[in-house]
Every structure is written in structure tokens, then in C-alpha cells.
Amino acid sequence: MNNAYAHFLSSICDIQKLGCIYEQTLNQYPLLDNELKDILRAQIVYAVSAMDRYIHEIVKIGIINSYLGQKTPTEKWKSTCIPLPKVQDIVNIEKRTDLSSFQKTTLIAQLLNQIVEPILKNMSFQHPDKIKDALSYIWEEPHKMQSVTTVINYNLVGNNSNEKTKYLEQKLQLIVTRRNKIVHEADWDITTGDRCAICKNEVDDIISFIEKFVMAIHSKII
Numbered sequence: 001m002n003n004a005y006a007h008f009l010s011s012i013c014d015i016q017k018l019g020c021i022y023e024q025t026l027n028q029y030p031l032l033d034n035e036l037k038d039i040l041r042a043q044i045v046y047a048v049s050a051m052d053r054y055i056h057e058i059v060k061i062g063i064i065n066s067y068l069g070q071k072t073p074t075e076k077w078k079s080t081c082i083p084l085p086k087v088q089d090i091v092n093i094e095k096r097t098d099l100s101s102f103q104k105t106t107l108i109a110q111l112l113n114q115i116v117e118p119i120l121k122n123m124s125f126q127h128p129d130k131i132k133d134a135l136s137y138i139w140e141e142p143h144k145m146q147s148v149t150t151v152i153n154y155n156l157v158g159n160n161s162n163e164k165t166k167y168l169e170q171k172l173q174l175i176v177t178r179r180n181k182i183v184h185e186a187d188w189d190i191t192t193g194d195r196c197a198i199c200k201n202e203v204d205d206i207i208s209f210i211e212k213f214v215m216a217i218h219s220k221i222i
Contacts, residue, residue, distance in 0.1 A: 004057035055125035062138030076136035
């Protein structure tokens with residue numbers, strides 16, 4: 001799981017570099033402001049994708065580790081099914097006398113990866129409800145977003161834990177909605193006929209929020 005987190009942080013670093021490219025290019029060519037804002041839009045898309053990929057990876061790893069006995073299974077995990085032929089393949093590996101314990105574990109992990117990957121491949125881990133459902137495979141906590149709220153290093157609006165959790169979920173939903181508008185509608189506002197306004201401060205805040213959101217999740221599941 002730490003490798004997945006390290007990959008996420010590396011992706012965030014690359015995304016932030018795009019912001020520097022935007023600023024430097026804008027300083028040289030201020031008349032291209034509207035055109036250069038597509039860099040900012042790309043940052044939003046990439047940041048959400050980095051979060052999605054992180055959730056995908058940790059869930060896959062967690063599911064596999066649960067099968068291997070390296071992680072306590074959750075109730076959600078218990079509802080997953082392995083095709084009987086694959087179960088037989090696992091049994092056959094375990095029966096082999098020519099393999100060490102490490103070799104058996106490695107082969108079984110590879111086999112489980114082939115089973116789990118197709119299950120998760122077409123899932124999207126962006127909306128708060130989808131994220132909570134995905135994390136249920138590896139994290140038994142019943143109030144996941146509330147738990148994340150207690151540790152996230154971001155200034156959430158609200159007078160109490162419930163209000164802050166609601167703000168966190170709404171902010172994440174708005175970010176994903178904006179990402180979808182960029183991806184599927186080229187960020188056009190159908191009411192005005194113009195592209196939606198965007199600025200670097202807004203994008204920097206989105207990237208920061210996603211980074212700290214994932215950081216909070218990771219601190220809870222490792």
C-alpha cells in the first residue's frame with residue numbers, strides 16, 4: 001500500500017509542475033491566457049485520476065492480502081467470490097512440495113491479482129459513496145468519511161464533526177462534477193455559451209484538497 005501512496009504523491013508532484021508551466025508561459029505570453037487555462041483544467045482531471053488510481057490500487061492490494069491472511073478480512077471482502085477453477089489453482093499451488101513458502105505466496109498473489117483486477121477495472125473511485133464502498137473491502141470502519149474528517153489536514157468548514165464531514169463530501173462531489181464537465185463537455189457553460197471560469201488559486205486548492213484527502217485515508221488504513 002505504501003508503494004501505491006508513493007506513486008500517488010509522485011503524480012501530485014507532476015501535476016503541480018504543470019501549474020508552474022502555466023505561470024511561466026503566461027508571464028511570457030499573457031495574451032494566451034484563455035488558451036493556457038486548459039493546463040489548469042488538465043490539472044483537475046489528472047488530480048482526480050491520481051486519487052482514483054490510488055483507491056484502486058490499495059483496494060486491490062488489500063483484497064489480495066486478506067486472501068493471503070496478511071490482513072483481517074472485512075464483511076465486504078467476505079462477499080467476494082473466487083471462481084471455483086481459480087480456487088483449485090490456489091489449492092494446487094499450496095500442495096506443491098517443490099516450492100518454498102515464499103514462492104507459493106508469490107504465485108498465489110499473482111493469481112489473485114489476475115482475479116481481482118478485472119473486478120475493479122471498470123469501477124470508478126471518485127464519488128464519496130463509491131470511495132466508501134470500495135474502502136469497505138479493506139476497512140471495516142462504518143463511518144469512513146467522519147473518520148477521515150478527524151485527521152485531514154485541511155480547513156473544513158463547519159461547527160462540528162457532522163458539518164465538517166458534510167462539507168468534505170460536498171467539496172469532493174463538486175470537484176468530481178467539475179472534472180466530469182471538463183472531460184465530457186469541454187468545460188462549456190451551456191447557459192452562457194462560454195467556457196467556465198477557472199483560475200490557478202482554485203486549481204491549487206483542489207489539488208491540495210485531494211492530496212490531503214488521500215493522505216488522511218492512507219493514515220487510517222495502513
